[in-house]
Amino acid sequence: MRYTRVSAGGRAVWGRVRERDVELLSGSPLEAMHGPSYDGGPGPTVIGTVPRADAVWLPPVVPPVFYAVGLNYPRHIAHCGAEVPTRPEVGYRANSALTGHGRPIVRPAGVEGRFEAEPELVAVIGRTLRHASYEEARAAVFGWTIGNDVSARDWQHRDRTLWRSKNSDTFKPMGPWIETDVDALAQTTTLRVNGEERAAFPTGDMVFDPYEYIVEITRHITVRPGDVLWMGAESTCRIEPGDTVDIEISGIGVLSNPVRTEGNSA
Amino acid sequence: MRYTRVSAGGRAVWGRVRERDVELLSGSPLEAMHGPSYDGGPGPTVIGTVPRADAVWLPPVVPPVFYAVGLNYPRHIAHCGAEVPTRPEVGYRANSALTGHGRPIVRPAGVEGRFEAEPELVAVIGRTLRHASYEEARAAVFGWTIGNDVSARDWQHRDRTLWRSKNSDTFKPMGPWIETDVDALAQTTTLRVNGEERAAFPTGDMVFDPYEYIVEITRHITVRPGDVLWMGAESTCRIEPGDTVDIEISGIGVLSNPVRTEGNSA
Numbered sequence: 001m002r003y004t005r006v007s008a009g010g011r012a013v014w015g016r017v018r019e020r021d022v023e024l025l026s027g028s029p030l031e032a033m034h035g036p037s038y039d040g041g042p043g044p045t046v047i048g049t050v051p052r053a054d055a056v057w058l059p060p061v062v063p064p065v066f067y068a069v070g071l072n073y074p075r076h077i078a079h080c081g082a083e084v085p086t087r088p089e090v091g092y093r094a095n096s097a098l099t100g101h102g103r104p105i106v107r108p109a110g111v112e113g114r115f116e117a118e119p120e121l122v123a124v125i126g127r128t129l130r131h132a133s134y135e136e137a138r139a140a141v142f143g144w145t146i147g148n149d150v151s152a153r154d155w156q157h158r159d160r161t162l163w164r165s166k167n168s169d170t171f172k173p174m175g176p177w178i179e180t181d182v183d184a185l186a187q188t189t190t191l192r193v194n195g196e197e198r199a200a201f202p203t204g205d206m207v208f209d210p211y212e213y214i215v216e217i218t219r220h221i222t223v224r225p226g227d228v229l230w231m232g233a234e235s236t237c238r239i240e241p242g243d244t245v246d247i248e249i250s251g252i253g254v255l256s257n258p259v260r261t262e263g264n265s266a
Numbered sequence: 267m268r269y270t271r272v273s274a275g276g277r278a279v280w281g282r283v284r285e286r287d288v289e290l291l292s293g294s295p296l297e298a299m300h301g302p303s304y305d306g307g308p309g310p311t312v313i314g315t316v317p318r319a320d321a322v323w324l325p326p327v328v329p330p331v332f333y334a335v336g337l338n339y340p341r342h343i344a345h346c347g348a349e350v351p352t353r354p355e356v357g358y359r360a361n362s363a364l365t366g367h368g369r370p371i372v373r374p375a376g377v378e379g380r381f382e383a384e385p386e387l388v389a390v391i392g393r394t395l396r397h398a399s400y401e402e403a404r405a406a407v408f409g410w411t412i413g414n415d416v417s418a419r420d421w422q423h424r425d426r427t428l429w430r431s432k433n434s435d436t437f438k439p440m441g442p443w444i445e446t447d448v449d450a451l452a453q454t455t456t457l458r459v460n461g462e463e464r465a466a467f468p469t470g471d472m473v474f475d476p477y478e479y480i481v482e483i484t485r486h487i488t489v490r491p492g493d494v495l496w497m498g499a500e501s502t503c504r505i506e507p508g509d510t511v512d513i514e515i516s517g518i519g520v521l522s523n524p525v526r527t528e529g530n531s532a
Contacts, residue, residue, distance in 0.1 A: 064361055064362065065360045065361060065362045070426075070427075085426070089425055089426045089427055089429060090427065090429050091427045091429065092358045092359075092360055092427075092429070092433075093358075094331045094358055094487070095330055095331060096330065096331045096487050096488055096489070096490070096493075097487070108486055110485075110486075130435075159355055160336070160351070160355045161336075161355055161356065161357045161358075163355060163356050163357065163358070163483075163487075164485075164486045164487070167358075167487060168486040168487055169396070169486065169487055169488055217429075219376075219430075220374055220376075220430040220434040220435065221360070221362050221363070221429075221430070221433060221434055221435055222362055222435055223362070224362070227362075
């Protein structure tokens with residue numbers, strides 16, 4: 001099943017994505033299926049539909065906590081000249097940077113140097129979990145979506161933290177939906193700019209898989225339904241205003257965003 | 267005025283704190299006063315009261331984004347042997363670590379070495395803001411609360427990020443309420459352990475004040491009602507299971523939390 005959030009009548013509404021339409025739902029499938037008050041019932045009901053072509057896609061979830069993995073693909077780590085992590089450690093990103101499928105990535109006026117896209121698999125947590133075993137971590141993933149960890153490298157190198165280099169407005173496109181029925185680690189991630197392939201790699205070729213991260217996180221921290229875990233990228237590529245960036249993960253979908261300059265709506 | 271959130275009938279409810287009671291409110295004063303749909307009306311209405319002595323205090327707000335300042339007090343910077351920042355840069359903390367006034371700070375089983383409290387002033391944003399002037403930043407602060415940036419120093423030094431050293435469950439007590447009528451930068455911050463004063467410093471003796479941070483953040487990022495900005499600490503002190511940690515900021519209140527060991531409810 002594919003779940004997302006769309007804008008309908010000025011409100012954010014959960015939706016179930018069908019071949020031609022998005023069925024609007026009465027509530028969150030996350031809470032209904034995995035929340036503390038789940039009573040085994042059928043979950044949210046359908047309250048309307050919009051044609052897919054007319055849907056205004058929002059980030060498919062606003063996470064209570066937004067986890068992000070840095071160095072997690074051997075080839076990327078070698079490229080950076082970094083050491084292979086011996087433990088699964090996470091960082092954080094900010095919800096203020098999230099934007100939806102189809103919405104512009106805005107390059108801020110002050111950005112100089114490399115401005116890049118990073119194609120990432122995103123795990124969406126469906127259960128409240130602490131001290132999870134590997135099997136419990138597997139069972140706690142509600143589904144999978146796609147993230148673009150847009151990064152301004154000059155700021156990343158000059159600043160003391162990643163605040164603006166990775167969290168400026170629109171720097172975290174996520175979507176288009178959460179796919180619940182896919183073997184995410186057996187897929188291929190492909191990055192295209194203006195339709196031209198710039199990178200392709202096995203989605204699951206990770207140092208630590210998502211479940212190992214969840215086991216480690218939940219040694220100290222309670223994860224909750226809607227939390228997201230961005231899994232890092234093997235390859236990145238430069239993007240420029242005027243480009244359109246597509247990230248495809250087979251079996252999940254395509255996250256597509258145009259790139260704009262700040263102050264320029266064209 | 268003092269606003270907070272309390273647990274009532276198993277739900278989180280906004281409240282207005284009076285001398286003897288907490289008035290339960292029909293909605294968020296943040297949204298009513300400063301949200302996009304504010305129509306100039308009177309805001310939320312009173313739907314009940316609980317005696318203050320019986321109140322179960324929650325973090326007074328769950329922030330859309332949780333900003334934290336690291337090095338911001340000249341004496342603390344000198345103590346750390348760090349350089350004085352030339353720009354106001356922020357980091358992030360995770361909402362999963364928040365806990366309320368009166369709730370225990372739990373020292374995880376694996377923590378060795380220094381386990382410390384950091385007493386911090388917290389600015390609560392009340393308006394949606396981008397490209398703010400200093401005066402706009404001033405007008406956008408809804409009120410002030412108190413934070414304890416609990417830190418496990420061994421993990422802080424050994425890990426690649428601050429994930430568990432500063433974001434383990436219960437490591438971010440915040441409260442007891444948001445005070446809207448106080449000149450926060452003219453106050454005194456006092457840290458007590460088991461009633462004994464361990465630190466006291468002028469709350470406003472900062473390298474960059476909260477408004478300067480908001481101006482800098484909003485150059486690149488939209489802040490929203492409920493976002494919090496923790497302002498750093500001048501002094502820290504060790505805490506141990508069995509201790510009670512009080513942080514007082516004059517004109518705001520006292521945030522008090524007992525310290526426990528993981529797996530020990532005593």
